[in-house]
Amino acid sequence: MKLSNPTAEIYVPDQTETGKALQRTTHMAIGAHQDDLEIMAYHGIEACFQSQEQFFFGCVVTNGSGSARDNIYKDYSDQKMMAVRKKEQKKAADVGEYGALALLDHTSKAVKDPKNIGIVNELAELILLANPGIIYTHNLADKHDTHVAVSLKVIKAIRTLPRDKRQQKLLGIEVWR
Secondary structure, rough: OOOOOOOOEEEEEOOOHHHHHHHHEEEEEEEEEOOOOOHHHHHHHHHOOOOOOOOOEEEEEEEEOOOOOOOOHHOOOOHHHHHHHHHHHHHHHHOOOEEEEEEEEEEEEHHHOOOOHHHHHHHHHHHHHHOOEEEEEEEEOOOOHHHHHHHHHHHHHHHOHHHOOOEEEEEOOOOOO
């Protein structure tokens, strides 16, 4: 699969071929930010941890450029912060033994644009390839506008799929506030 951003990537901790890694997915989480997956999809990560039958696929939609900059990060540029957040998420995927991790690298502005269907199409393609039984995403009542925008794009993506390819469960999880 070709992701839309040149800096986007699919990371596979156990180095299985990407197509096979996605096809073995049983649990998938689609979050806005690099620290959202481990909060919203703990259940799925834990269910798949050290399993040979179940595999977790995490997908982070934004690039981390808007991350808070306190303490040691106070002088970091957007580019440097994006590199830090990508590295953090890959470490989480390693520790959690994810089946795969997609880092889509979109800006929050692009995600919040209701006319941006490119992200919807990209998510639909990932969901179709992975074909998970369960998807975790943000709660539609979340107070963070980027979280809500990701949820809406996930719902739109699922609605583009043929009915027989839709997930058994879609869970909206509160992550922030």
